[in-house]
Amino acid sequence: MSTYAQKKGFGATVWDYLTTVDHKKIAVLYLIAGGFFFVVGGLEAMFIRIQLAVPNSDFVSAGLYNQILTMHGTTMIFLAAMPLLFGFMNAIMPLQIGARDVAFPFINALGFWLFFFGGVFLNLSWFLGGAPDAGWTSYASLSLASEGHGIDFYLLGLQISGAGTLMGGINFLVTIINMRAPGMTYMRMPLFTWTTFVASALILFAFPPLTVGIFLLMFDRLFGSNFFVTAAGGNTIIWEHLFWIFGHPEVYILVLPAFGIFSEIIPVFSRKRLFGYSSMVFATVLIGFLGFMVWAHHMFTVGLGPIANAIFAVATMAIAVPTGIKIFNWLFTMWGGSIKFTTPMHYAVAFIPSFLMGGVTGVMLASAAADYQYHDTYFVVAHFHYVIVGGVVFAILAGTTFYWPKMFGTMLNETLGKITFWLFFIGFHLTFFIQHFLGLWGMPRRIFTFLEGQGLETGNFVSTVGAFFMAAATVVLVINIIITTVKNERVGNDPWGDGRTLEWAIPSPPPFYNFKQLPLVRGLDPLWIEKMEGKKGMTPAEPLGDIHMPNASFIPFVISFGLFVAAFGAMYRLDYGWGLPVLIIGLAITFGSMFLRSVKDDHGFHIHKEELIDEDDNKGVKA
C-alpha cells in the first residue's frame, strides 16, 4: 500500500482511499470498482448463455432477458473495460513519463467517484423496478417506448459516470503534454503513454456527443420534449447518429490502450526494442483520427442512401491499414527476439490472431452491401466480441499480470496465470467462433430464445460451454490474486528482469512521490539504455530537493454523492412529491462542496529533502 511501513487500522485505510488524490491509489480504486463491475457483467453474460443453451428455454423471461442483455453491454463497456483501462493508465502512465502525479490530482479523484456513483446508480435499477431494456445503444424509438424507470437509470447513470470519464481523459492529456521528465520528448514516450494520449483525445471529442444525446433523450423522457418523437415532428435517427458519433470512437478508446499494453509487453519479453516505433505512433494517431469518420457503418441498413453508405464503407476499410501496420510491427518485434513465454506474453501472442479475426470480420461488415445480410445477426455479435474480448479483455488480463508487481509489489503465480490463460483462450474461441456461423445461419442478435429444428441447437450449446470455460478462468484468476496477496512475497524494482521503461526503474510499489529525483531520459526505452551501459538505474536530472505534494480531500466523494442523490430526485420528480426537494438537495450538496473547494485555499505540503535522505539511509536502496 503506502511506503511508510506503518500498520494502519481498517477504518484508517478505508478513509485513506476515500480521500486519496494519489494516482496509484486511484488506480487501485479503478481496478477494484472495474473488477467488481466486470464480475457483474460476466454474471449477466452467463445468464444470457444459460438461457440460450437449449431451445425454448425458460431460465429467464423475455423481458428480464432484455434487461440482462442491455446491462451486460452497458456494464462491460462503461463500467468494466473503461475503468479497468483507466486503472492501468493511472497506475502506469505517470511513471512512464517520469511524473510525480497527474496534472490535476483532485480532478482525478473526482473522475473516479463520478464514475463509481454513476455505475452504482445504474446497477441499483435491478432493485428499483427493473433495469434498462433497450440495448446498450438505447435507440430512441425503443427507449422512449420503454415503461418504468429502467431507461432513466441508464440516462442519469451514464451521464454522471460519463462526466467522470471526460474529466479523466482531459487530466491525462494535460499530464502527458505538461509533465514529462527532462528529455522525455513526444517521440520517446512509451507506446502505452502514446495510446493513453490518443485515447484521451478521443474521449475529449467523443463524450460530448454522448452527453448531448443523453440530455436530449432525458428531456424527451422526463421533461416532455420531442427531439426523437417522430409523431411530434422529432427525428429518431438523430439519436442513432449522436450515439454512434460517440460509440465508434468509444471502441478505439477501449482498444488503443489495449494495443499500448501489448506494445509494452511484447518488447519486454522479446528482449528487443519495439519494431517500427514511429510507424506505431503514426498508426495510433491515424486510427484515432479515422475513428471519427466511420460511425455510420453501424447504420448501413437505416437507409442513408448509397453515397453515404459508400463513403463510410471506404473510410471504415481504411482503418484496416494502420491496424495492419501495428500487427506487422508486433510480429517483427518478436521475430528474432529472445522470447520468454511468461503469462503476459501468452496473452500477447494469442491476442494477435484473435484480434486479427475480429478485424477481418470488421472489413467484411464494412462492405455496405454485404452488411445487409450480416446486420443484427450473431455474426455481428461474434465480430465485436472478437475485437473487444480478443483485444481489450486479453489486454486487461495481460496488463493485470504484467503490472501487478509494479502496483502491489508481489508477483502473481505464473502457473495459475497460465491456467487462467488457457481456460480463457479456449473458452473465448469456443464461445464466439461458432457465433459467426450462427449468424450466417440466420440467428438474429438480442433474441431471448429460439425454436427447435432450426439448426441452431448445437452451435448455441457449444457457445454456452465456452462461456463456462471463461468463467472458470476468472475464478482461477481470483484464487491466484488471493494466494498472492496472502503470501505477500515482495519483489524489487524490475521483477520481470527485462523492463525497458521508466516504471521499472523505481521500487514496486513506488513511493507516493514516485521519483525522488526526476530521471534524465536519454532515448526511447530509457531504463534499457542505462542497463546496456552497465548502470543500475536512471541518472537524476535534478538535485535532491523538496517535493511538493497535494493534500488528500474528501470533497470529490461529496461532489459525486450529491449528483447521485440529485439523480434520484430527477427521476422520481413526476411520481412522488419528494422528488423535487431531493433533486434540489442533491444539487445543493454538489455545488456547495464545489464552492467550498473554491474558497478554501489548499496549497498542499512539502516533503523535505532531509526526510528523503533519511529514507535512503534506512533502506540502503536508491530510487
Add this chain to the structure above:
Amino acid sequence: MENNQTNTGNATVDIAYRRKKNAEEMRHQVITFTLMIFLTIVAFVAVGAGMSGWFTVPFILLLAAVQVAFQLYYFMHMSHKGHEAPALFLYSGLLVGLITILAFVTIVWW
C-alpha cells in the same frame, strides 16, 4: 510571455529586442481591432441593406470565421511558440464538429 524568452546574455540587447517585439505586437493588435470593428459594421450593413438571405447568411458566417481567426491569433496569441498543443486540439475539435454538422445537414435533414 513566450516571445520574451530570448536571452542573449546582453541585457540592453534583450530589452531593445523585447521593446521592438512589443511595439510590433501592439501595432498588429490595433490594426486587427480596427478591422474587427469594420467587419462588424459590414455585417450590420449587409443585414440592413435588405439583400437576399441566400447571400446575407453565408456572408455573415464568413465574416464570423474571420473574426474568430483574428481573435485567436492576434488577441489570444495562438501564433506564438508554445501553443502547438492547444492549436492541434482546437483544429481537431473543429474538424470533428464540422464533419458532424456536414453529416447531419446532408444525410439526416436533406
